[in-house]
Amino acid sequence: MKQSFLNTQQLPLIIEPNGNGNSKPELLLWLKNNKAELDKSFLKNGAILFRGFEIDTPKDFEDLAVQVDSRLEQSYYGTSPRNLVAGTKCVFTASELPGYYPIPQHCEMTYVKHPPVNIFFYCHVEPEYGGESPICNFRKVYAEMNPKIRNEFDTKGVLTVRNYSNPKKSSPFNLFELKKWNQIFNTEDKAEVEKQCREQEMDFEWMPGDNLRITHRTPATIKHPVSGETVWYNHLQVFHPHGADVEYSYIHTHQQRSKTFFWKHFLKVMVKLKSITTQPIDQSMNVLFRDGSAVPNSYVEHIQELIWKNLVILPWKKNDVIAVDNFSTSHGRLPYEGKREILVCWST
Ligand SMILES: [Fe+2]
Incomplete structure (x- = not known):
């Protein structure tokens, strides 16, 4: 070969x-x-x-x-x-x-x-058009981080939050909500959900209206289990409300399509509205510092800049x-x- x-x-x-x-x-x-x-x-x-x-x-x-x-x-x-x-x-x-x-x-x-x-x-x-699945070396992303920001993540760790609405709530596709909790756990039985959460060591909390909040407190990085290298290892750029907005700015530069231009601006407005009306912990998804404080937008932009610098896009x-x-x-x-x-x- x-x-x-x-x-x-x-x-x-x-x-x-x-x-x-x-x-x-x-x-x-x-x-x-x-x-x-x-x-x-x-x-x-x-x-x-x-x-x-x-x-x-x-x-x-x-x-x-x-x-x-x-x-x-x-x-x-x-x-x-x-x-x-x-x-x-x-x-x-x-x-x-x-x-x-x-x-x-x-x-x-x-x-x-x-x-x-x-x-x-x-x-x-x-x-037919676009749809690549780019990849990126997250060892490099960690190594190239601004030392001050890297130290803050190393010291504080992260809190990953996911809020899922109850299975009976009917709503059309929601930009900020990807699944209902029965779709994650394949059951509508709350006791079974709790059992699976405990098995998977997920912290969970039933919220008003039978909504479910799942949280994870973890370091912001891991050591590779074989090589021991430190790797940027959390969902900040995916779950942070500012993440999609920044991502679309890069995508628009890469794809130069009018539709991407539309979504870039649409998302900016939607994310702004959502962040004004919803507390960080109540967002459908978010990554905060482990102590519950919000991660500044500028940190998301910094990580995204490193990711796009090292991104490999193969059709x-x-x-x-x-x-x-x-x-x-x-x-x-x-x-x-x-x-x-x-x-x-x-x-x-
Ligand atoms: Fe994935």
Whole structure:
């Protein structure tokens, strides 16, 4: 197989057929025979893109992911709406959020006790326009942070807040609310929700109107479990009310579409209104400092600047599979138009 990089960041390592042998069995056999070398590259580079292979179905994708990491998992306590794909045990739609909705860079489920170890994405249907899933080296983001801001996060840690409304409350799609609590826990039984929260070591509180608040107090970073490197590891740029606003400014510069221009300004107004009318702790999602104080908007802008400086944006090609080390490398989604089908699975 041919191994190469497209950029000086060496992210991701790209593996392609070397003139012959692009079938799934040939790739799986090669992976099996080169496992030790591959694991070393995966750790160093943070992501591996498999391109040009006959990975035609979601089941093929699952088989490839299992060959890279046998610990695939099914449970998901994140925020994106997702559906299990028929014919697979662990493959989900990456996100059912509308195409115009930006998903800023994040490592998956940074706030839970046992986040995914590796996360895999598969391009089943190529996006018509946009819809890339950029990745970013969060070791670099941490290393390049302003020392004063970095020290503040190191010292204070973060409080991640998610407020979910009750399943019976009927509301159309809400920009600021991604799921109701029954969709997170797959039940409307409050005792069962509480049981799952305790199992997952989530702090929970029932709010007026049967709404549910889930909070996590964690450090703002982690040490990579194998390499020991320090990694920016929280959802500030995704959950902070200012995050989407900043993200759309960068996206507009990158995509130069009138629709992005509209959403950029629309979001700015909506976020402003929301932050005037709602306390930080009551936002649908937020990341505050661990002591409950709000993180200044300028800090969100600083982190986003570093992320976009180090961002790797590769257009999807049909049957691409990318494996991402969730303890060093983030992922996200750029807005898209038309068809797009990206599937996901992960290991714990
Ligand atoms: Fe994600």
